[in-house]
Amino acid sequence: MKIIKGNIIFTPTYDKFEIIKDGYIILSNNKIVGVYNEIPKQYKNYELIDYKDKLIIPGMNDLHCHAPQFRNVGIAMDKELLPWLNDYTFPEESKYKDIDYGKKMYSKFVKEIYKNGTTRVAAFATIHKESTMKLMDILIDSGIGGCVGKVNMDRNSCDSLCEYTMTSINDTLDIIKRYLNKSELVKPIITPRFVPTCSEILLKNLGEIAIKYNLPVQSHLSENIGEINWVKELHPRSKFYGDVYDSYNLFGDTPTLMAHCVHLTDDEINLMKTKNVYAVHCPTSNANLGSGIMPIRKLLNNNVKIAFGSDVSGGHSFSIFKAIVYAIEFSKLIWAQNKEYDFLTLSEAFYIATKGGGSFFGNIGSFEKDYEFDALVIDDSDLNFDNYSLLERLEKFIYLGDDRHIYHRYVSGKLI
Numbered sequence: 001m002k003i004i005k006g007n008i009i010f011t012p013t014y015d016k017f018e019i020i021k022d023g024y025i026i027l028s029n030n031k032i033v034g035v036y037n038e039i040p041k042q043y044k045n046y047e048l049i050d051y052k053d054k055l056i057i058p059g060m061n062d063l064h065c066h067a068p069q070f071r072n073v074g075i076a077m078d079k080e081l082l083p084w085l086n087d088y089t090f091p092e093e094s095k096y097k098d099i100d101y102g103k104k105m106y107s108k109f110v111k112e113i114y115k116n117g118t119t120r121v122a123a124f125a126t127i128h129k130e131s132t133m134k135l136m137d138i139l140i141d142s143g144i145g146g147c148v149g150k151v152n153m154d155r156n157s158c159d160s161l162c163e164y165t166m167t168s169i170n171d172t173l174d175i176i177k178r179y180l181n182k183s184e185l186v187k188p189i190i191t192p193r194f195v196p197t198c199s200e201i202l203l204k205n206l207g208e209i210a211i212k213y214n215l216p217v218q219s220h221l222s223e224n225i226g227e228i229n230w231v232k233e234l235h236p237r238s239k240f241y242g243d244v245y246d247s248y249n250l251f252g253d254t255p256t257l258m259a260h261c262v263h264l265t266d267d268e269i270n271l272m273k274t275k276n277v278y279a280v281h282c283p284t285s286n287a288n289l290g291s292g293i294m295p296i297r298k299l300l301n302n303n304v305k306i307a308f309g310s311d312v313s314g315g316h317s318f319s320i321f322k323a324i325v326y327a328i329e330f331s332k333l334i335w336a337q338n339k340e341y342d343f344l345t346l347s348e349a350f351y352i353a354t355k356g357g358g359s360f361f362g363n364i365g366s367f368e369k370d371y372e373f374d375a376l377v378i379d380d381s382d383l384n385f386d387n388y389s390l391l392e393r394l395e396k397f398i399y400l401g402d403d404r405h406i407y408h409r410y411v412s413g414k415l416i
């Protein structure tokens, strides 16, 4: 048992912050027993870690990013999705055939997400088996939790990234066998890159593997109009983009993340809701690649699960705090044009970054009883120069802070 003391802030629900000044979080192993104003008598003698006036908040969950695009973060944003993939992204990802390059760049990537307060991540690797396993090992060593996908693509890619279908399937199976039980915190995830780069036979096999091993799925959905039209051409009988994944058991038959979701049809939204498919909102990427703005209020009104993704390197920031800010700002731009859709509040965005995204991994992202203790300790002393309330301090840190304000990071009860 352990006791953590400080100014505790979290969002059990979308609509409100729970704030406990000088409060106590009681931990039993990696899980939360409760949050209290005073230490209950029976716990008085346990070890206490006193963070004094610092803020203690849940860790950030990044539910969509591309680790092998590390080199390209902050550059090469002058094109829309499909030419951007061909001209900048695929050439960079091809380099991960070289395991030493993979090791070097994946180490930098993991350091960067660690710095920015990400405690759980869902990451795309590349098609390359050896480099993908390196990324998994580096993540395991870092203490950050999450899942990593070997990317599958066997058509419509450059030669260096176009796999033989059977190689794609066998390499995926090999990684699953090696990593399914290697770590409690880092697991494999089935990762068809997106419909245009996956043949039907590949999609069919990946759906079967996901179900057989009960593995989650991650991919891209309805990000860009050119991409959506291409999917229509490739699959003329499908009702909408997500219907292609659905027909191969890759749309909610196991827990599923679909990144972007900018241009969804109403039927697609309904299916996402019915099958509990997460829409992963990647606001900076959607802006940088000119894809559009995810209609977040419409999705929330339709009870679709939402998480945030940094989507590096379409996105230029590793910080999920920045995703919170951009998501709020973009929702205000939509609201300014159409008052039918209320903008996102701070508590809603904070909930999405913590408990919303965390729910993909289990009881993660809140300080309620039985949640795993994933947390950030924030030292905002240089931002806290007047009589700000605790909520104002959090807001100021979210808008103005950076990794230098993150004093400690916990994942599943362990200081990392």
Ligand SMILES: O=c1[nH]c(=O)c2nc[nH]c2[nH]1
Residues within 6 Å of the ligand: 066, 081, 085, 089, 193, 194, 220, 223, 285, 311, 314
């Ligand atoms: O933003 C994106 N980044 C990618 O790497 C990608 N691949 C397919 N679709 C994609 N969208």
